[in-house]
Amino acid sequence: MKNERQARILEIIAKFEVQTQEEITELLQGEGFKVTQATISRDLKDLKLTKTMSSSGLYRYTASRAHDHMGKVKLNNVMLESIIDVKYSMNNVVIKTFPGLAQAVASSVDSLDIDSILGCVAGDDTIIVVTQDEESSAEISEKIKELMKTF
Numbered sequence: 001m002k003n004e005r006q007a008r009i010l011e012i013i014a015k016f017e018v019q020t021q022e023e024i025t026e027l028l029q030g031e032g033f034k035v036t037q038a039t040i041s042r043d044l045k046d047l048k049l050t051k052t053m054s055s056s057g058l059y060r061y062t063a064s065r066a067h068d069h070m071g072k073v074k075l076n077n078v079m080l081e082s083i084i085d086v087k088y089s090m091n092n093v094v095i096k097t098f099p100g101l102a103q104a105v106a107s108s109v110d111s112l113d114i115d116s117i118l119g120c121v122a123g124d125d126t127i128i129v130v131t132q133d134e135e136s137s138a139e140i141s142e143k144i145k146e147l148m149k150t151f
Helices: 002-015 021-030 037-046 077-082 102-110 134-149
Strands: 049-053 059-063 083-089 092-097 117-122 126-131
Touching: 002 021, 002 037, 002 059, 002 077, 002 102, 021 037, 077 083, 077 102, 077 134, 083 134, 092 102, 092 134, 102 117, 102 126, 126 134
Parallel strands: none
Antiparallel strands: 049 059, 083 092, 092 126, 117 126
């Protein structure tokens, strides 16, 4: 439940300009999650979310961007635990997740800011990561698999 909740928080802050913990609490409660403001506070700390100024001049929650040099890929624990399988073919990496979590994981992959990743497309439980070449796909696929083994 915690993993699903935290994945949903990442989806919410990616979609909406959320300014307060209360807003996140209300949105999650509206989706059937039984949460308190204290729970959300812990989740925000676990996810290492920060407040940044948006284009409208208001402060909103955002996920910090992880800069990567393929030796230091950083997907947070919640995202890694959401992944079921990773495979690649040509210049595509296909990531299978638990139902409903693909968009949050794709957002996390996008935030890695890896130059060889051209983009991600996410459905409900499947992500296609398009890379520059097959070598990049193999490297990214293997790195994610290695990180998954640590959990």
